[in-house]
Amino acid sequence: MSTYRSEFEALHKLRTRARDAHLARVADALRADTALSEQLTALDVQAQESRQMQLRARGKTIDPRIIMDLERYELVLKTQAASIHQQQQAVREELQKRRQQLAEAEQQVRVIEKLDDRRRERFEQEQARIEQRTMDEIATQQFLRRQSEDTRAAHS
Numbered sequence: 813m814s815t816y817r818s819e820f821e822a823l824h825k826l827r828t829r830a831r832d833a834h835l836a837r838v839a840d841a842l843r844a845d846t847a848l849s850e851q852l853t854a855l856d857v858q859a860q861e862s863r864q865m866q867l868r869a870r871g872k873t874i875d876p877r878i879i880m881d882l883e884r885y886e887l888v889l890k891t892q893a894a895s896i897h898q899q900q901q902a903v904r905e906e907l908q909k910r911r912q913q914l915a916e917a918e919q920q921v922r923v924i925e926k927l928d929d930r931r932r933e934r935f936e937q938e939q940a941r942i943e944q945r946t947m948d949e950i951a952t953q954q955f956l957r958r959q960s961e962d963t964r965a966a967h968s
Contacts, residue, residue, distance in 0.1 A: 844903045
């Protein structure tokens with residue numbers, strides 16, 4: 813009995829590697845999005861601290877330089893946050909593209925697997941038919957041999 817050799821093995825490996833590469837790219841984009849979210853959180857904390865410092869400065873002294881410096885710092889933080897929001901939007905758009913590419917690559921792998929499964933199933937069915945024919949032939953030969961032996965024994 814023959815063993816099944818997939819004609820799709822090389823193609824399956826190729827498609828699987830491509831899918832895994834897309835998966836790694838999605839993971840990279842997710843890490844970038846997480847890093848940007850962490851940066852935004854840190855900027856929010858700094859902005860809150862700056863606002864608290866402004867309130868304290870206004871309550872204690874009327875030094876306009878300190879208040880102006882704090883307001884400028886808060887403006888810098890807002891500018892940085894806006895920049896990070898833009899980066900995050902770009903990363904999320906790229907993430908969506910990468911997820912779509914991953915889905916397509918996964919579908920290609922599944923198509924190859926289904927084709928291979930169907931071929932394997934046909935191969936196994938054909939092997940079962942061949943085995944059944946062989947068994948039938950052996951049974952027929954044994955029957956004819958016994959019948960021939962019985963006929964010779966009856967004539968002797």
